[in-house]
Structures are given as C-alpha cells and as structure tokens.
Amino acid sequence: MVLPTLQFITHGEVVASAKMALEAGVKWVQFRCKQAESTQDLLEKAWAVRCLCHEYGAMMSVDDYVYLVDECKAEALHLGKEDMPIAEARRIVGPDVLIGGTAHNMEEIRAVAAAGADYIGLGPFRYTATKEKLAPLLGVDGYRTLLAQCKAEGITLPIYGIGGILPADAEALRGTGLYGLAVSGALLQAKDAAEAKEAVRRLTF
Secondary structure, three states: OOOEEEEOOOOOOOOHHHHHHOOOOOOOOEOOOOOOOOOOHHHHHHHHHHHHHHHHHHHHEEEHHHHHHHHHHOOOEEOOOOOOHHHHHHHHHHOOOOEEEEOHHHHHHHHHHOOOOOOOEOOOOOOOOOOOOOOOOOOHHHHHHHHHHHHHHHOOOOEEEEEEOOHHHHHHHHHOOOOEEEHHHHOOOOOOOOHHHHHHHHOOO
16 A cells, blocks of 8 residues: 555544645545543544545544544554554554554664554654654754664655644655655644645645
8 A cells, every 4th residue: 555645633623624634635634632522522523534534535544542443444543652552453453454653763663663563653853732742853854864774774664754844844854765744733724725735735745
C-alpha cells in the first residue's frame, strides 16, 4: 500500500475538523479524541469520522484506542510512547492494519522500527499547542540528521514529520528525507476553504 504523504490529525471539534480537512483534499485522517464525554460519545465521533473518510475516499487511523480499530474498520492505528506496546496491539488488530509509532530521537526510531511499526511519526518540529509534555524540538536540521542516520542504518519505514508544521515549512522539510507530514493546526488555522485547500497543496509531498 502506498501511504498518502499528508496526514491530518483531528483536534477540537473532531468531526468538524475531519470534514474540513477532507473537503480540502486530505486523504488520510487520524482520529485523535481526548475529550469524549463517554465511551458512547467516543464511538459515535469515531463512526462519524469513519463515514466521512469513506465518503471522501480517504484512509482513517485511530490514535491510541485499539478497540476502535475493529469497531470502525479503520485502516491504521497510531500509538504514542505511553500507549499499548506495538507488539501487543498487533496481536489484537491483526496483520492487515497499519500501525504507526511515535519517536523523538534515533534510539526511539530504532525501537519503534524493531517493534514492527509500519510508519513513524517523528517530532516535534516546533512547539505545538495540541500536545503536552513536548520532547526537544527537532527543526529542519534535526530531521536531516536523523533521516540520514536512518538511511545509513537501513531503516526504510515511511517517516512523517509532526509538531507545529505549517505550509511555509513544507519546502524546507521536503529535502530532509521525510516521507511526509502530519498536521493539525496548519489546516485548522485556515481562514476559509480556499486557504485550507492551498495549505493541503503546499503540505503534500
């Protein structure tokens, strides 16, 4: 499977944010919801995003909530450092679901790759208000250094830059060896639909 090079991560009003991103042309939405009122509320929001992704011909991944993958027939699962171990999640979701892992440095990249991840979210690029307890910022030079080391060590997983990335950053990040980008605020801050579509165009590798 050829993965889209741009991934949108829901934030705030998760269903509305997903719809906006899909209308702008995004082909991969990560359902990230940290403010559900109940399990039922979480499931309803996840299903709403699943239906939207189907309508727009896009992939859906679920952040953290492993059980939602089967419930929503999501194509992918993303796991952070403090979530379920990748190997355990693989036993639950099976071989056909993509699993992504989060990394902040070379040691973590190696660990996520060795655990059997299908792709890596590497960051943060810069400060982002959507995430607490940020690791040290990487910047363009940090990505370039880490991606060169991955190449030297034969780590060939698709690696996505994440963390406060804006459309203006895309050109510089294209030359670092990243496979693609994962964004949230870059689209949510758009003033209108036209600006959101332009942001997607610029951010897509």
